Amino acid sequence: MGEETMRDRGDSNEEAEGSEKKGAGATKVPFFSMFRYAERGDLALMAVGTVAAMVNGMSDPLMTVVFSTVIESFGAGDNSTVLQRVSKDVMYYIYLGIGSAVASFLQVLCWTLAGERQAIRIRSLYLEAVLKQDVSFFDVEMTTGEAISRMSVDTVLVQDALGEKVGKYAQLLTTCVGCFAIGFIRGWMLALVMLACIPPNILSFAIVARFRAQISARRQASYGEAGNVVEQTIGAIRTVVSFNGEKRAIALYKTLTKRAYKATVLEGAVTGLGTGGIFSVFFCSYSLAFWYGAKLIIDKGYTGGQVINVVFAILMGSMAIGTASPSISAIAEGQSAAHRLFETINRKSKIDITNTSGIVLDDIKGNVELNNVFFRYPARPEQLILNGLSLQVASGTTMAIVGESGSGKSTIISLVERFYDPEAGDVLIDGINIKTMKLQWIRGMISLVSQEPLLFMTSIKDNITYGKEDATLEEIKRAAELANAANFIEKLPNAYETMVGQNGAQLSGGQKQRIAIARAILKNPRVLLLDEATSALDVESERVVQEALNRIMVGITTLIVAHRLSTVRNADCIAVVHQGKVVERGKR
Incomplete structure (x- = not known):
């Protein structure tokens, strides 16, 4: 994060x-x-x-x-x-x-x-x-x-x-x-x-x-x-x-x-x-x-x-x-x-993944909206991060969120994923407050790719299938192809059974990122969250990963937190966040 x-x-x-x-x-x-x-x-x-x-x-x-x-x-x-x-x-x-x-x-x-x-x-x-x-x-x-x-x-x-x-x-x-x-x-x-x-x-x-x-x-x-x-x-x-x-x-x-x-x-x-x-x-x-x-x-x-x-x-x-x-x-x-x-x-979590109550829809379109949201991190209650922020992302479009460090960009991603709940205001998907939705179900509709994706100390196949446990080998390979990862995986001695090492230490940054993207694709999400997914990569790796992202963002509601121009170039809309508010918004 x-x-x-x-x-x-x-x-x-x-x-x-x-x-x-x-x-x-x-x-x-x-x-x-x-x-x-x-x-x-x-x-x-x-x-x-x-x-x-x-x-x-x-x-x-x-x-x-x-x-x-x-x-x-x-x-x-x-x-x-x-x-x-x-x-x-x-x-x-x-x-x-x-x-x-x-x-x-x-x-x-x-x-x-x-x-x-x-x-x-x-x-x-x-x-x-x-x-x-x-x-x-x-x-x-x-x-x-x-x-x-x-x-x-x-x-x-x-x-x-x-x-x-x-x-x-x-x-x-x-x-x-x-x-x-x-x-x-x-x-x-x-x-x-x-x-x-x-x-x-x-x-x-x-x-x-x-x-x-x-x-x-x-x-x-x-x-x-x-x-x-x-x-x-x-x-x-x-x-x-x-x-x-x-x-x-x-x-x-x-x-x-x-x-x-x-x-x-x-x-x-x-x-x-x-x-x-x-x-x-x-x-x-x-x-x-x-x-x-x-x-x-x-x-x-x-x-x-x-x-x-x-x-x-x-x-x-x-x-x-x-x-x-x-x-x-x-x-x-x-x-x-x-x-x-x-x-x-005995501690009761405010956001309980095991809670089976809540709204479950047949499907969602992916309209994302933050309406007058106020938020402070529990570890820093004295600092207001979001100060009445409002943001709308239409279904199937790509919204790039830019701004200086500490302005609240990554916080928006965390609220949509419902890692936290806002102090005031609403986070809506298809006009429904996500607090009223079944948490496990709505998270199944959302995929997150972070700046430094974590890979588990197991095989490439197991890391990809973490996004969908019952996935077939054909689905895994399809996700790897969309993530532009199939070529380098198949060149490895054990292909998809290759062990990635602790935190993916056996792979390069670009390779890890593409496996993380494949894992996100396998879920077939309706909403894709990219939290500076290419900022830690070199130019060539960024180009390859960005191509993979551009390929999968078509038709999926996408929120991109980024600093680089190359990352936001293909966004349908760009929102500038400053001191917890959207101060400017426009199309590319």
């Missing part, structure tokens, strides 16, 4: 700092809202996985009971009796091992499958949501690099939070509850004293979890900006190389990743201190527990096995809280990532 559509990005470091602040204050979705896209099969998997996690979680509390029984057996009777009792008691370990193996298998399998299925669904919904957004969304709210980063990074975080980490958390929660229950049943006095060790544990965990969630959001924001730098640099590698911009790109990337690195180091320090504090509390708890347990054996008739059972049950329950920290942190990160993804998924 023209110069009017460019975003004013400002200094790169300021942009990165702004994103970092934005990430630091990122909000989260409620836990159960993360599962909003779960289907019945996912719910069944999660139910089985939860039951298995609870069974698996009870293995540790039951192990403390078996352990205390074995301890009691060591001091009971003579040697032969001890061996018999211990042999009988240790069988319970085998039973627990078998049950834990089966439960652990079902827990991990079911939750991993459920998380993967939902993550795939979220990825698809996110891509669909991004593709149906209006162009202003990419001007203001999200860059392509951010969209790709969220697709590759945030979906992984959500998948982790929806999958095994939830099963692990359910397991550890069951372990905690089961251990506390057994501890109080076996010796409530000792268990009650040991509860004094729990608040410091929980406090350490809560502080760690909170700081990790905040630091993670900042780290992901930095990685998103870094991914944006890589996407822009590699996507424009020829420009970067020609201006010796490699060092600048590397420096900016290092700056952003350094911020992510600092956030990761800080997260590691917080986690390390928190984990150290938790284990410090554990060992102090051992000291208190065994000292008080000895007093209870003397004063209250507790047994050694009973004391061991209570101590290990309470401490194991406390340890389960600390062990759950990585799972809770992963879930918290997933909630933050889900908020970013769901915000885009």
